[in-house]
Amino acid sequence: MEKEGALVDFGKNLISTLSKRNIVVRFPVPIDRTYRDTWNIIGTHHGHPVRCAQESETTVIHGEIVGVDFSLCFGCEKCIEACPTHVFDLILDESGQPVVDPIREEDCILCLVCEIVCPVAAINVKSEGGSDDTLNSLLEGTRG
Numbered sequence: 001m002e003k004e005g006a007l008v009d010f011g012k013n014l015i016s017t018l019s020k021r022n023i024v025v026r027f028p029v030p031i032d033r034t035y036r037d038t039w040n041i042i043g044t045h046h047g048h049p050v051r052c053a054q055e056s057e058t059t060v061i062h063g064e065i066v067g068v069d070f071s072l073c074f075g076c077e078k079c080i081e082a083c084p085t086h087v088f089d090l091i092l093d094e095s096g097q098p099v100v101d102p103i104r105e106e107d108c109i110l111c112l113v114c115e116i117v118c119p120v121a122a123i124n125v126k127s128e129g130g131s132d133d134t135l136n137s138l139l140e141g142t143r144g
């Protein structure tokens, strides 16, 4: 059982950890947390909206309450294992790559565990009140 402390240590440490595991880091930039306001809705999927970034129509985010950036997600299933309400399912995207879809996002209890376990920061849970601050302080706390 590996220590998972590196998962929230964004930046070079994470990238080198992933490289040692031969995981290709495609976009080491976290999900755009403003996507609900700034991205265009291009369709729906299992009842949740699908949005794409204006500058890249191939970059899509599925979900309204729980957003998953399909260009970041590589289907590691850590969120599936961690989610207490089974929000996620593994599906194949248009290019046949495994990705995690927030197929039951209406069951989300906003616990944010998926955001914390995701090694590529592909998930953003809609914030209510201070949850953004809570997560940020958790992330900040790991830097010492």
Ligand code: ZN
Pocket (backbone or CB within 6 Å): 045, 046, 048, 062, 063, 101, 102, 103
């Ligand atoms: Zn979907």
